[in-house]
Amino acid sequence: MPDRDTKGAVRNITDLARLAGVSPGTVSRALAGKSLVNAKTREKIEAIAREHGFRPNQMASGLRRQKTGVIGVVIPLGHDTRQQISDSFFMTLLGFLADELTREGYDLMLRRVVPETDPDWLDRFIGSGMIDGVIVIGQSDQFDRIEDIADGYGPMVVWGNHTEGQLHCVVGTDNRLGGRQAAERLIAAGAKQLAFLGDTTAIEFAARFAGANDVVRRMGLPSMIELPTHLSPERAGEEIADHLVAHGDDIDGIFAATDTLAALALTALRERGVAVPGDIRLVGFDDLPIARQTVPPLTTVRQDIAAGARGLVDLLLRRLAGDKTESLVLPPELVIRETA
Amino acid sequence: MPDRDTKGAVRNITDLARLAGVSPGTVSRALAGKSLVNAKTREKIEAIAREHGFRPNQMASGLRRQKTGVIGVVIPLGHDTRQQISDSFFMTLLGFLADELTREGYDLMLRRVVPETDPDWLDRFIGSGMIDGVIVIGQSDQFDRIEDIADGYGPMVVWGNHTEGQLHCVVGTDNRLGGRQAAERLIAAGAKQLAFLGDTTAIEFAARFAGANDVVRRMGLPSMIELPTHLSPERAGEEIADHLVAHGDDIDGIFAATDTLAALALTALRERGVAVPGDIRLVGFDDLPIARQTVPPLTTVRQDIAAGARGLVDLLLRRLAGDKTESLVLPPELVIRETA
């Protein structure tokens, strides 16, 4: 264990310089792995550093170099989405992001914000001086605010939905296409009256809904029934049950905005004795692990989360380097299991 | 939107001071909300700051005050646990931690580390100068290293298992007690030959196993069969199937180390045509959302994740304030549903 209490405790680069009999500048160069340092000197410095468990203070270094080596990751919690909800999808994405950023030598500073109570959430984060760039996970209902910022701040990439002509650089699945795939599958499986389960004020969900609608209209089927829900499992569970009471007999296909909602719907349908896919066909979105484990396993539209994380980090790094980058739209993939 | 391109762009406290016609010191005091600043002066300074969207640089402030306002959260990825696995439980805990820390005015710096490739993971983080304290999520197989650090570094709290006489401050569920509850339930439901599903080299899991064993021995039943698995769903799925081929007919009760494993086991059992709880009883651990959604819903041992997060933050803050704190052991709660 590092020698914390030798009388010559090493608190900074200057202490270390004294012990090594060189100047602070040399220590800085040696520890930063710069060229132009005598091999023996460097070795000696590294030895002393190791012996005392010394690491240069990143705050000081950051201040001086005007870069921190930290990327901010912020999750805006929308209107409904109080507290910890930020569902499994975002959490999984966060995990991948952590891995990618680590690989690139960056640290990750995480913030969850409630835009309603803190309209300044994005400026505040960016202006803190603590981060070199920012990744926003989910546009929530903050599209406009994000656009505002994008106008004057380069190193930002957002996970979310791509809209024609938008300013901010976004990475995300083609939600509209995914919606089409879902509706096509439901119809191919025999559904005639579709319903959309989820809150369409979220822009990603609205796009999924719109995609499904494209197909419904093209096929000349009756327009979809909207079944709005919150995202938190507790509330959504009840809401779904209510929806089924109201519309359960009118519909024969459900497109759920997420797998979580689909799983909940499956449970509610089973409780009502509705056969899936016999009476009602069901398609989810995301392809989270839970999709394989429902009974029957869920047909769903897959988002490639790992590719998304890689894209976010990749684009952000290029922006950090000064590039102007385009948005990245990933293709969704229909995964056919047994609910449709 | 903040006025980024006025000719008098405000990049630091000194610029702002010039505009306000005061000294940097006064601006600092005003923006930090210190007393002893004339109300009018303060107001003027705040107005200018707002107008220019200026925020003091936290790096500089941190450097000067020798505190950063950032808490490090580190997830050591164990031997088997490559990549993003760190299961839903940790991710959920992380979400609650983010909320708690935010409430207390701290930012959260997240790191996932692979101790095998980076034995110095904890020193490195602490020594970086970027964080005021650290929360370690999960001891993985790093108990000894954590003990080493705890010896010389105060502001650290760890989520994990409590062991008699340990140095580091830990918050966690009483795993051994949870294990007892699980075994008691399995036996009450008619099981005679229990199996433990999961990797007992993880210390938390070992404690759960030990607890179950306590009961098995006390009741004079044959000792438990160990069914080791990895944590990632893909690998665990196959491993479980294999285990069932080897031992499926010998056992009538399974205690799974986590709900995720339990859900996987349920699927595997269904595929083999084994009735649950008719032929084999099953109990999980954690009470994640998935536990309500399996078919049939899972009997499990609940960990109070929110309370855990609150405890971690609470203890850390007290340690930051210089207190010596005891560990916090939370009671598990058996939740009886339909698998046992």
Next chain:
DNA sequence: GTGAAAGCGCTAACAC
């Protein structure tokens, strides 16, 4: 109540 000045720990010219 405010200004002046020193310095947190580090890096990057610029000398030599």
Next chain:
DNA sequence: GTGTTAGCGCTTTCAC
């Protein structure tokens, strides 16, 4: 190849 020096942007004595 190494030392010297001048800050990065902020806070905080200490004067007044």
